[in-house]
Amino acid sequence: MAAVDKNMPILIVDDYKTMLRIIRNLLKQLGFNNVDEATDGSQALQKLRDKEFGLVISDWNMEPMSGLQLLKEVRADTKLKELPFIMITAESKSENVIAAKEAGVSNYIVKPFNAATLKGKLVTVLGNF
Template sequence: MSILVVDDEPLVTRLVTRLLRTFYFDEIETAHDGATALEMLRESRYELVISDYRMEPVTGLELLASIRANSQLRETCFLMMAGGTETELVSAAYSAGMDAFILKPFSASMLRSKLREICESKRLLLS
């Protein structure tokens, strides 16, 4: 499964990438903001985008909306991450087409559970 991890905090992208590798995913790329992610999505196809909610200049919600509005990208699975004070934004993200949500900080088992949830709903293979 090809995965794009998007977060403006380098520590978070490294942590998520490391966790994904422990789950035996090896096709992982990272972006430091939503604008860069959109450029990468125009160049390559990813089966899953894991994105932070709060970023500049393109937020995670705007990134999600752009993906869902694009006929070539709209089937891309999307897992949104957000900090503890942002839980009220979850309903807006689900309305925009998010597949799953995870609250930061999260454990490896929680991330794996969310990945399993997405894969089962989309009938994708999980390592």
């Protein structure tokens, strides 16, 4: 796996500004400063189609477009289908995890989470940094 480019653009998607700020700050502590935000799946999808990102970190429970629907749209898009996609969500039932996996999620973090978990998943999805 190639070295991780810490300047790669990362899109974080959540309808709670608090969570956006937490993830942004934790990413900053890990050295990832090129972070953009969206507050639902449809806004995120537009940003993904307008600009090249290296990773999506998305909540699930959002309106009008959920994180799961965003994931499905990403995997159905020929230009975006290989994009690493981490779900960070309070949805912690097995059927949610299975649905996300079947839709092509790269990894899955359940809220509340800690910084070590986030870092571990980034390493799993992107490689060591």
